[in-house]
Amino acid sequence: MLHNISRLTLIGLCAISLTFSGCSYIPWIGDDESEEDLAFEQEFGDENASEFDEEQQASSDEDGFFADDESGGVSDDSGFDDSGFDDPEDSGSGGGGFASVNQSAGSNELRTDVETLQAQQEALITRVRELQEIIQTMEPRLTAAQTQLENSMGGVTGQAAEIQPEIERLKSEVSQLNQEISRLKTKEGAMSMASASRSTSRTHSRASRGGSRLPAAYTQALNAYRSGDFDGSILQFQEFSQKSPPSHLKDNILFWIGSNYFKLDMYDDAIAQFQSVIDNYPRGNKVHDSRFMLGVSYFKKGDRGRALDILEAALKTNPPGEVRDKIQKQLMEIK
Template sequence: MSFLKKYVSWASVFLLAFSLSLGGCSILPWGDKGDDDDLAFEEEFGADLDKDFADADSRSTAEDDFFADDTDLSVAKSPGSNFFDGDPTDASGFVSVDQKTDQDELKADVEILQGQQEVLISRVRELQEIIQTMEPRLIATQDSLQNSLATHSEQSQSLEPEVASLREEVNRLADEISRLKQARPTSREVRPTPRKSRRVGKGASKTPGEYNQALARYRSGNFEESLLMFQELSLKNPPEDLKDNILFWIGSNYLKLGLYDDAIAQFQGVMDQYPDGNKVHDSRFLMGVSYQKKGDTGKALDILDVALRTNPPSDIRKKIERQLMEIK
């Protein structure tokens, strides 16, 4: 019984839904007002629609008038077309003054670069020509240097025997000189009695006036005149007992004039040629003084020490000791 009631209820619902779908809302209880209300609604709604359409038409007409001058914009473009007349890279439709200026500047820069490139190319060509011109000279110079080196090498080899012989000759002469120096004291031993005794003994030669005059010039400070007079006297074959004195005074004048090497040579001559004369101790003392004034204090000390050991007279000894104290 309950099943039957449910079946009847479902059937009623189905029929009601079917009838609504076929007849619309007119079958509803609140839809009985009739067609008058529907017509009033349509008239009011239609008036509003007509007003909206009129406003839209007026706005469209105004927009058409605004864009009437631009014919390009009023023409419809095809789907494949664009604003650049078929060339997407052509922006002639939007011409810019800055763009034109940039193109001119770029063109000017390109022209400048081309000019610089031409200058560099011409410079490179000049350098290549210079190198090509200098290459033969360099080769010739190199060959000349090699030939010159070879020639000098041959000459040096040929001169080696001559150089060796010259060295042998120099060594031989040095040995001979050393032998002569060693043999010189032997010749001194055979000398006769000292001339000093002859000068004070009977028959001693008279001192020439020229000697006294030259000595007077020395003592008065006229060293150049005294030197010339003693040199002239030495060339006139003076007495034998005055020769050592003349050499001594010549050396003394050289010392006063600052010619120390010449003075040393004269004093050495007195000691070598007249070792027993009366001017040996004076010559050795003044030789030490000459070396000191020359700046060779070591040599001066050696000579003065030797002078002290030779037992000089007391007056000469005092001079030597005073000179040594001055140097030290």
């Protein structure tokens, strides 16, 4: 019985060794201990030959399976195919059993990768469809917005085209008004010079009717004013006024001194001279001119209201035609 158990144990060990390592790893094949194992079997068999004949007969085939050949290897007659149990050093994959396991694991990993890629592809397809739906939803809105923008731009362009002729017309009117203003200024300057000339002529006429000529000092001071020497003209008129000038020239002296101050932008001094003519010589030949110059001096000084009052009052004093025209034009300019 013990012998039978030992035999089965050895058979199990051999089977395990063959399964995991191949025939080259059988404990008694190719080793020095193999003869001792076989001797142990023979000795153990001789002692129990009579008792275990049947067991030996049943296991004779198994003994033949593990019998030594002449070269110390497994017998070729056993019919055992050890192609699947090659030495790990001779096999490129470390053994057929492990290769099969590795191939199975690799196949599973490949299948998992394919399934992952398919899932990602399906997710991408779903996302693309969602984006297409969004684009299809927004496309009408974009088209409507573009159409509205084009219509708005078209409207602005049309309005600009309609306004352009009006702008050109206004430009033309402004140009004409500027020309008219320039013409009026030129005419006003000419009329002022003519008025001064006529005033001088009347002065000379009165002097002639009085049977006397204008004093040289008076004529010299007036010529200085006309030549633009306003400071010199003021000094000369002041010197002449201190030498007992003719009475009919006293208002003229004050008027021309005031005119010199006006040219020098000394409006307060000019106002004092013109006001003196109005107050002291209300019947003199320079009273109407002094009222006009008084109003203009206040306007130049910046007192627009006082200027309007003086000029409007001057119109009511029935001034000569040339003085009236100047007053009316000045009122239009101030208003």
